[in-house]
Amino acid sequence: MNDKMRRTFVVVTGVLAVIGILFMNASSDVGGYxxxxxxxxxxLKNVNGDMVSLxxxxxxxxxIVVFTCNTCxxxxxxxxxxxxxxxxxxxxxxxxxxxxxxxxxQQPGDSMDxxxxxxASKGYGFPYLRDDEQKITAAYGATKTPHVFVLNKEASSKxxxxxxxxxxxxxxxxxxxxxxxxxxxxxxxxNGTKPEVTGKRAIGCMIKWRQS
Amino acid sequence: xxxxxxxxLLLSFGLTQAQEVKVIKYPTLASEMDQFDGLTVVNFWATxxxxxxxxxxxxxxxxxxxxxxxxxxxxxxxxxxxxxKRFVSKKGLDSEIMLLDExxxxxxxxxxxxxxxxxxxxxxxxxxxxxxxxxxxxxxxxQLFAQINKFIN
Numbered sequence: 036m037n038d039k040m041r042r043t044f045v046v047v048t049g050v051l052a053v054i055g056i057l058f059m060n061a062s063s064d065v066g067g068y069x070x071x072x073x074x075x076x077x078x079l080k081n082v083n084g085d086m087v088s089l090x091x092x093x094x095x096x097x098x099i100v101v102f103t104c105n106t107c108x109x110x111x112x113x114x115x116x117x118x119x120x121x122x123x124x125x126x127x128x129x130x131x132x133x134x135x136x137x138x139x140x141q142q143p144g145d146s147m148d149x150x151x152x153x154x155a156s157k158g159y160g161f162p163y164l165r166d167d168e169q170k171i172t173a174a175y176g177a178t179k180t181p182h183v184f185v186l187n188k189e190a191s192s193k194x195x196x197x198x199x200x201x202x203x204x205x206x207x208x209x210x211x212x213x214x215x216x217x218x219x220x221x222x223x224x225x226n227g228t229k230p231e232v233t234g235k236r237a238i239g240c241m242i243k244w245r246q247s
Numbered sequence: 248x249x250x251x252x253x254x255x256l257l258l259s260f261g262l263t264q265a266q267e268v269k270v271i272k273y274p275t276l277a278s279e280m281d282q283f284d285g286l287t288v289v290n291f292w293a294t295x296x297x298x299x300x301x302x303x304x305x306x307x308x309x310x311x312x313x314x315x316x317x318x319x320x321x322x323x324x325x326x327x328x329x330x331x332k333r334f335v336s337k338k339g340l341d342s343e344i345m346l347l348d349e350x351x352x353x354x355x356x357x358x359x360x361x362x363x364x365x366x367x368x369x370x371x372x373x374x375x376x377x378x379x380x381x382x383x384x385x386x387x388x389x390q391l392f393a394q395i396n397k398f399i400n
Contacts, residue, residue, distance in 0.1 A: 178366045179364060236363065238293075238365050238367060239365050243298075
């Protein structure tokens, strides 16, 4: 190998390495948040017409952010338990914030009007927001409904992700739950400790992304 | 008379061809995944999942390919075997159908693929050399065949 060839080789290798690093970074963005990351605040429209942000909750110690919807059977199975989580933990400083991420053109049952009707008839005690642009859904890395992110408010505007995944281990039968993952995670945070279990998968309905 | 016989024959043929819905545990699924000398395409679906039902015909079509074996793994609840059977016969599905009876979602999903968050539809393709490719998404027909063709040619 002469000098010219060697130089070319070094340059080509360098360029390939840079391209490789760019690709790795691009793909790691797709995954959204992992436990330990800081979650972004948002400003999304509630069923009552108000805009809602995490920053509105000055006294909150954290949040149970649930990506959910009107239409997914698993979201419906968990609906009552989401209402109950909010009832139990709102007063302790961990309110539920529900976000509907589904594209309305593909899932008309998830329109703002349908959301209003459902939250009224089921008596939601928490905001039920629409992420029309799906930017927050993408930033969090939610993939399905229901999909929970438990956030611990460390300081003003510092929301650390402490748990991601399922509400508990028994979707169909609330009386058969042996591990209430979200409740346990919030209990731990209220006690000033870290959740033992920081992520559990569960079946859910794929989020209906806008087709661009 | 001949027509009646033909009809009866067709009917009985149709009945014997009615698709079985085996209720299985994960280890059975895992061993089924690497028994075929070709591409095994495992599609996770459920009778309540709209996007899953939409893509089922593409998987049925893929199952016609010589070197492709399609396994349609239903994630309906284990006591809904009859409901799944009715669905399968209504749709006339030909691929092998299994109903996965596992309550520890996290455990089996992480074995299927660590990146699976739990959304369905989801599809795992296993090449004859054991190499796996996982897709947590709904397929359009052309996309599915483009992927499959990559692994069988």
